Amino acid sequence: MSEALNDSGAGKDTIMERRGTYLWRERMEMIGRQLLAINVHGFHFGSQSEGTTTLGLQSDIDFLQSSNTVNIMTVWEDWEAGMGNLLMLHDDTIPPQQYLLQAIQKDTPEPHTIYSLCYDNCVLKDSGQILYSAEGKKQEIEDQYRYLGKATINGPSVSFQSNWDVVHAYHVLKPLPDIQNWIHRCRGRHWPPVQLLEAARVAPCFLVPAGHQDSDYKHEEWRLSPNLIERLLMFSFNITQLKCYVILKLIKKSLLYENVGDCITSFHCKTIMFYTIERTHPLLWFEHNLSFLLLLSLQILRKYLRLGRLPHYIIQGVNLFDGKVSKVQQRRLLVYIDNMIRNNLYDVFYIGIDNIGSRIQTCGLLRNGQDGELRRECLHNSICLLLKFDSMQTLFTRLNGFIYLIRSSNTNLEKEIKYLLHYAVQYSTNARLKSVAFVFIKHLYALVQSIQSSDCLRLRIVANNEMILRFQYSLNTDLASSRLKLASLLYSGGYLHAAVRVLADVGRRCHNRVKAVCGCRRIKGDDYIPVFANMISGNSDDGFIEPPFALCVRFHWKEAYCCPNILLFEMNRNITEEEVAQRSYFEKLWMGCAEVDARPFLHYLQYLAYGGLGERDKQIRALGVFDSYMNNIGKEIFLYHMETALNLLGHCYEMEADYERTLSYYKMS
Template identity: 60%
Template sequence: MERRKSYLRRERMMTIAGQCLELRAEYFHFGSQSEGTTTPGLNSDIDLLLSHKDTNIMTDWRDWKIGMCNYLMLRDDITPPQQYLLQGIHKYTPEAVTIIDDDRCVRKDSGQVLFSSERWKQEQEQVASHFGEVTKNGPSVSNDPNWDLVSAFHVCKPLPEIQHWMDRCRGRHWPPAQLLKAARKAPCFLVPAGHPDSDYKREEWRLSPNLIERMLMFSFNMTQIKCYTVLKLIKKSLFSKIVGDCTTSFHCKTLMFITIERTHPSLWKEHNIMYLLLLCLQELRKWLRLGCLPHYIIAGVNLFDGKLSIVKQKLLLQYVNYLIKNGLQDLFHIDIDNLGCRLQACFIRRIRQGGEGELGGVVLRNSISLLLMFGNLKTLLYNLTEIIYKIQSSNSTVQQGIYNTLRTAVQGFTNEHLKNVAFDLINHLYAVYNSVQSSNCLRLPNPNFIEIIRRFEFCLNTDIAYNHLKLASLLYCFGHFHAAARALEDVEKRYHCKVNALCGMLQVEGETDLQVFASMISDNCDNVRREPPFSFCVRFIRHEAHCAPYVLWFEMNRAMTEEEVAQRDQHSKHWMDYAEVDACPFLHYLQYLTYGGQGERTKQLYALEVLKSYILDPRNDINIHHPETALNLLGHCYEMEGDCSRACYYYEESLRFDGTKNAANWHVQRVQRLISNLY
């Protein structure tokens, strides 16, 4: 349930951020993550569907809308079930397009101009290639192999396929009548995927009732969720040995839908789980014998087509027969997630803790909880970066751009589902707005210092350290060293050993391992929920420069030539002109500066030693996302100490991490000039 709530929150965050970015789109996390039907051992992908709302899909001519991209859904007697063709219709007159003026369109033999699903995917592939290597899987085009990203169009009008399913289900114990009523209003989606045996598979779009399927999944009780999850474990560990990856989670989901509909609700109790699994496998055996697994919602669709060949169907049928006759004994030998022991625990009516080397039940649950929280915060920070980049690229001033974006985000409060998510985004945007204003005030002869500090009070709770450190940096830049020192001491008390660093743009290998989050859990697990133990990287955009120590200004100008700027991928362009540093190294660097300003030499040298030991300790590697910047700060400390040789050494070490997009290039040149002047 926590995983489900977490991924629904993420899709709402992306939808609000999309509105702030003026994208007419809506985001949906479908699949096992948003359903809460995955486990650590299943290692499930993250499924994201992007629905483009600037395109109008017409079921008939009455649906035409002026000024929009209009496409009419077509099908005939030879079109496979679940598949549609999209005919181009003019924007400003309700007439069919006859001249191809869009590279994504093709002409059918009949003369109709069709919007090609294959060319649409090719366009998405070109966009994704700017952010990294592209992975394609069915309708998905993604630059992250762990994500399935599908760009689709929503269909809001009633469809005969859905109405036929609702008529068939009416009066049954499942799906409940309330679900069917909600399903009538739920949009379907057209995803770019043709039928494997169709003559028009490059032009066809597949109708996907994802939201209805999610409603069905959300209606499952805990026993049904466990049964479905075990089916996926069977698929992954047992079926894969027979037919590879030809069986999918959707096959398992369909078997669950069919079995639940045909089984009395009183049977769905945890002590019956082996019997219920047997019923699901008997359903699979029946459909394998018939050579057809029907789609639960859309009639006439065979889910084996294009997935499971006739030869593999026979092989799988033999194994399923053996599995059923053998009393499902093979299930007790599944090692993934220690499944065998968990199933045995159902019989002996007690929960067995994880074996040696595994996390215990309570620790595992809290570790997953922290992992989900980590993912939510990462999504928030990533979208914030995109929004700020767009604001800086616009014609308006940054302050006006942030103000306009805040106004857009506030509109999220009108939707009860988006309210909490909108508040998080507003809180972070206001923090940037406040910092930019403070930077501008620093250039004035008599800034209203009290007013600036008062504004910071409203945005100190974003995480453990981020805005506290920005406040301390501001105080230092104003010359209020004693106040800055007190603020830094407060951060140091909050920054306990179990705090985990989090970056919205970069990822450290292994940072999402459950063992990492298990090590963060203290004896008092409730403390995790009261104050999430995460610290964001501290970021200064150029308009906040006067709030940042001078050395960070070099980070805002990392590239030495225009050629280096041109080499950046789209992902890097969105943040490479900012100064960004991990919270803990920045804390100790600020302490070094502040104690120096106070004349506290002993404390200053101690802060330098702490900074050095933190950066050079390999145990902290997992918490340092910007090692090159941290080393630049360390080098600058030695430069201020007058030790140019050691400063140059650390700047050159920084260049080992990144030789081009690194402010160390500027530092090395400066220090080398200092050294040459000395001799």
């Protein structure tokens, strides 16, 4: 079973790769928001950040963001002047884990009494208290971000992306009796360890907008969620415990789903794991015991199904079956789990997700040891590339957002970017944030240098060595985009021989396994694992020297003198209100710029540079390669700005005076 999980992408290396990637993305979001003075903390929780998923499980990305502008009070002494203050209320009429939030004034520690002067999404309680509504908060989020598209509301989540769950919450910094009671209850046990309990003592909890379905105040209630403590517990799992949890989720999604639908959730499985680890001797948690340990987990689930309640591991008085698993479903599950235990887990052979059942049956029988290792290594490397690709996409989108906000505010672009760069440098002194800060610094520095170089060319100042040397620091933002900007600068400044040398270097790097990355457009299938597996299989070396990704090349209007003239038309699209209204938010991020995929731009610059040098044979060869690339059947996977690439190719044929082909490509564009 353990080997089958390794083959399915749930081995230790892949789990740690996932975990590291999402923690990196969390730090990247934190710096990105603070650079924009957005006083919100963001956290990646759930399967992706834990690493406890496989491709077949298709786990969503869970993101929680908590505002730092609101102070949650547990007692009146917690009040802070100038903050949005909300007092937690709980009595015997409110279910465990649920709280009401009373609106408190900013300038004095007294409740709001005038309803009209309070927050938009507040409601008046029968007692006269003004409550901050959870449902009102979700409606506010939906209205505020409507420009992103149609929202999907699922429990406390309000999301505008299909595979994301985004929760807007408030953090509680003060000690809570629920958490302190749990810490006291766990002392003296082998798990959780003492260090974890000490960390849990100071870890914030969150209030998420979700009420209890049987409560009189279900639309106003907020649920206490100890996400960071649960993360600490998950990060304390060893590899066998993580694999046992993954198998439970596979059983849940494949076998239990056929019996009772999706009423059992990953959180139910996680809670079962907490109780199993707490009650099992540490010396048993080794991979050769995995099937036995899975059996113990199912026995604990059977016990709670018989009792009709699954207690929350941390917060007392909460039954996780309430509102999720009906009595009928509990009885049906109990019969199935009981039979599964009696049959010695035989049903795991019927897990279809990731072919787990088949893998378990054939392990040790049909597998060739070396071939098995190669397949496993290929899947691990493919997943690593997919995670890197997703991270670069997210980073590029965040950078695009920076520029869009600056451009929309009509402020000085170069001055504002230098301001962001200054703050990014300050973050680089933080050991935890250092690696992320340097990525921001490289991209922002590259943009500043390009803008300054454009100004020099506009003023007809000859590009000097110092100007070109400044580009070196940011050349490794990716394989191609910064180098192509340098080549474009050199061409625009008349340094054709130097431009050709840079383009030759880019051509060597941009082999056929390099994948384009765009921060504003998505193509169906561009994140399928076979795409990355093909990149791996085409690599005869032990690995890639550099990550095989090339960002799209983007020129802002302040860089106009660094780019070929044809791209100036891309910066001047129709901008009537009617036309702008038809664009999505992500289209607006780049519509005022010229953006092109790296490979077509490489071929276009080669055509121009060789033409400028009078090397006609090389110029014709570059055009032939460009034309062949654009007519490649598989190009749609790799090209995000097809219309711009077609315009460039059409312009080449226009310069060749081949007007029939010119018209054909312009019409295609």
